[in-house]
Amino acid sequence: MKILTKNRVDRIGSFFETEKGSLIIPYSVGSRLIRWFTRTDFARNEYFRHRELVLREFAQQADITDIDRIFPETFTLNFQKGWRSASLSYLSDKAFFRRVKVVGKQHLDDALAAKKGVVLLNSHFGFSEIALTVFSRMKYPEIATVVREKGANSIKVKGIKKEHEPALLKFKDQSNEELIRLLFKARQSLKDGGIVHLLGDGYHGKSSINFEFVGKVRGFRPSFAELALSTGAAVVPMIARLDVKGNIRVEIYPPLNSGDEAMNHQDRVMVLLSQYIEILSMLWKNEPQHMNWGFTEKFIRQLVVSAETPEEVD
16 A cells, blocks of 8 residues: 555645644654655655656756756755744744854844844745744844735744744735835834844735846835835845754845935835845855745746836836
C-alpha cells in the first residue's frame, strides 16, 4: 500500500495549520518531519510537481541556468510557513534565539535613535513571517505590522502565542476610506518614534508605478515611500531567510537614501522605490529558492519589458 498520498499529506498539513497543531507539535519535530517529507520521491515527483514546473518556467524567463540546484530545498523552505511562524512563538527566548539570528541590528537602532520612526521594509521573499515576533522578542516598543485581514486570520498570525501577538494595522480591500484610516494610524505610530512593518512588494492598493523587474513589467505600490516621506521616518529594509534545518537568519540593511530635500516629492518617491526594487531583483535572481510561490506564478504571467510599457497604472 502506498504510504504517502496527497489526501494523507493534506490531512496532516491541515492539522499543522490549526492553533492546536502549532501548540502541540514541537518546532524541532515538525521541522524534521517537513525536511524528511520534502526530500521524498513522492514530494518531488507528485506533490510539488506543479511548483517545480512553475519554477522552471520562471528560470527560463529570467535566464537562470542552474535552477536544479534549488530542488528539493525550495520545497522545504516554502512548506508550512504558517505553522513555523506560530510554533516558533511557543519557544522560550533562549530556544528562540538559538534558532533565530539577527544581523545588522545596529542599523535599526541607529535609525530609531533619530526619534523619527522607522518603516521596516519587508517583502514576500524568504521567511517574512518571523518579523511578527522577532522584534517584540528583542523588546522593541511601538511596532505595528500592516497586514491584510485575510492574512491576520491565518495560522501565521492567529496561532501565535498570546504574549507574543503582534500589533496589527489591518486592511481588507483598501478602499479610499480604509486607506485614510490605515495611513493615519501608521503615521501616528511613526511620529511617536515607533516602527511600522510592512511588505513593499504587495499587489494591494489603488495605484502602482511600473518598473522593470527581472526582465518583466512589474507594478510596485509607493505606499512605504509616501509614508516615510510624509513623516520623516527612515526606511530600513530587512530580509529573513530560512534554512532546511528550520533556522532563520534575519538581515537588517542600512536605511535607504531618501533623496535630497531640494528634490520634488515624486522624484524622492522614485529614489526610494528604485533602491528597494534593486535589492529585491537581486534576491530573486540569486536566491530563487526563497521566492514566494504565488508571486512567482504571477511573475511568469506578466509582460516582458518593452518600449511601450506605461509608467503608472491604477
